[in-house]
Amino acid sequence: MQNRQMKRLMAGAWALSVATLIAKVLSAVYRVPFQNMVGDTGFYVYQQVYPLYGIGMTFALSGFPVFISKVVAEAAEPAEQAQVAHRLMVLLSWLAGATFIALELGAGLIATWMGDGDLADLIQTVAFMFLVMPLLATIRGYYQGTYDMTKTAVSQVVEQVVRVAVILLAAWLAGRLGWSVYQMGAIAMSGAFFGGAAALVVIVPAYWRVVATQRFTWPGWAAYRQLAGRLVREGGLIAMFAAMVVLLQLIDSFTVTKGLVAAGVDPAVAKALKGVYDRGQPLVQLGLVVATALSTSLLPGLATAFVQRQQAAFVGTAQRLVRFTQVMAVAATAGLIAIMPAVNWLLFGDTAGTLTLQVYVVAILLVALINADAAILQSSNQFAKAGWALAIGLVVKLVATPPLVRLTGTMGAAAATVLALGVIGLLTHLQLPAPITARRRDHFLAKLGxxxxxxxxxxxxxLAWWPLTSRLAALLQSGVGVLVGLVSFIGAASAVRLLSIREVLALPFGRRLLKALRRHRS
Structure with missing residues (x-):
């Protein structure tokens, strides 16, 4: 019976991982055709308000469901699991309802704070997403807590497909019907609500069959206060870390355009410049998918080792997680910086803002390292230690962005993001147990450099001799650059023995890779 449950858990975890990967790729890729259809100013309009949606999506997708699954798993009986899920849904409904009202009534004020009063309609449209958030977060968390992750996985993919379809349809109709960029943005933002509603259509029927036979009783205010305290302390921290990049983007929404205008840039030009700067966001998202592709395979073993109190195994797995993340993140970041002119032209039609984007994508490296450290802390139930690191980093971003933007334009905003993430990463890394961060005498960082x-x-x-003259040339440059970079990095890593034999074997398909490297050396 236990073996069957473990197989079900692993199959569900695999399905959820694949679905999360698909959702992340969809969430990044659609921005490229969208920007091509609406231009830099249209992209600016969408991206100014996107962080508000992004926070709600993160709460419903990966933030609160993780916490809810933990609380549900702690309950012994199915009836008790349904009861606690219902109470959490009530609490989230209060939170979401208050957020919806605040966004609807305060949309004009928020838009003014962003420096563009015309964004009010978009903010009010985004607010509707929070009406479906409590149900989505609770049901996904319930099924993850009962080890049935397939339903969550399907709902994630459905939500993203419907949302992306609405966004691209809005961009296409705007071109055909002559809508303003703000009309287009409002329709595009409605994809958040329709995507969430589509996910509910998929996931609610099964959940209704579970709760239809339950009779939920009033537990008293004391029980709700205790659960609300855990929701804020544990669930809030998990959700905030999951939304870290989106929170930095939200600060940009309130500071970058206003900072450019304060520096004397014409408002129309400032909006276009912000749109160019926002090109970095899908690049960072895609880069993070690559940077964390291998390291995430170690997370189940990390949690298992801690639960089973296998200290040596936990430390060893944690060290491999950090080292794999460093290798993948450094390679992905440096490679993207090297081919950025070609990538910028290929995806967005010109090389505007290339230097700024090269600075901005350093976030790939820093976010990947922060996520690895946070995963270790969360696996060992020490995640609360990282909360202050996140808070301090956000304050650094908020304080540093306005003066840097006035001095150096969007380059200052990119630098402020990198600075803030550097602070978060350093403070988070300092929270790791000493055995994990202990130096090894293999000169790993020197070899990686x-x-x-x-x-x-x-x-x-x-690529130096190859001029950029068209998107076809940019496509060829990008492809050749990736291939040459991959081969040269693997060749150099093999020559200096960057990873030990045990670490290579820990990788997916590590045994095959080791055999191939040995054949190459011989």
Missing amino acids: LCTGVMVLVVALT
Whole structure:
């Protein structure tokens, strides 16, 4: 019986991981055709308000469901699991209802704070997403807590497909019907509500069959206060970390355009510049998918080792998680920086803002490292220690962005983001247990720096003679750059033995990779 439950858990975890990957890729990729259809100003309009949706989506997708699944799993009986899920839904409904009212009534004020009063309609449209958030978060958390993750996985994919379809349809209709960028943005933002509603259509019927036979009793205010305290302390912290990048983008929405105008830039030009700056967001999202692709395979083993109190296994797995993340994140970030001119032209039609984007995508490296450290802390029930790190980093971003934007334009906003993430990463890393951060005498960081330098140099020399004249040339440059960079990095890593044999074997398909490397050396 236990073996059957474990198989079900692993199959569900795999389905949820694949669904999350699909959702992340969809959430990043659609922005490219969208920007191509609506231009930099239209992209600015959408991205100014997107963080408000992003916070709600994160709460419903990965923030609160993780906490809810933990609380549900603590309950012994199915009736008790349904009872606690219902109470959490009530609490989230109060939170979401208050947020909806605040956004509807305060949309004009929020838009003014963003420096563009015409954004009010978009903010009011986004508010409707919070009406479906409590149900989505609770039901997904309930099923994850009962080890039935397939329903959550399907609902995630359905939500993203419907949302992206509405957004791209709005962009297409705007071009055909001559809508203003603000009309287009309001319709595009409605995709958040329709996507959530579609996810509910998929997931509610099964949940209704569970709760239809239940009789929920009033537990008293004391029980709700205790549960609300846990929701704020544990669930809020998990949700805030999951929404970390979106929170930094939200600060940009309130500061970048206003900062450019304060520096003397014409408002119309400032909006276009913000749109160019926002090109970095899908690049960071896609980069993070690559940077964390291998390291996430270690997370189940990390949690299992801690639960079973296998200290040596936990430390070893945590060290591999950090090292794999460093390798993948550094390679992905440096490689993207090296081919950024070609990628910018290929995806967005020109090379505007290339230097700013090269600075901005350093966030890939920092966010990947922060997520790895946070996963270790969360697996060992020490996640609360990272809360102050996140708060301090957000304050750094909020304080640093306005003066840096006035001095150096959007480059200042990118630098402020990197600075804030650097602070969060440093403070989070300092919270890790000493055995995990203990230095090893294998000169790992020096080897990683050497491999990265070789890769960047080879890519730069390969592309230096190749002029950018069209999107076809940009496509060829990007493809060749990725291939050359990958081969040169793997070759250098093999030559200096960047990873130990045990670490290579811990990778997915590690045994095959080790055999291939040995054949290459021989």
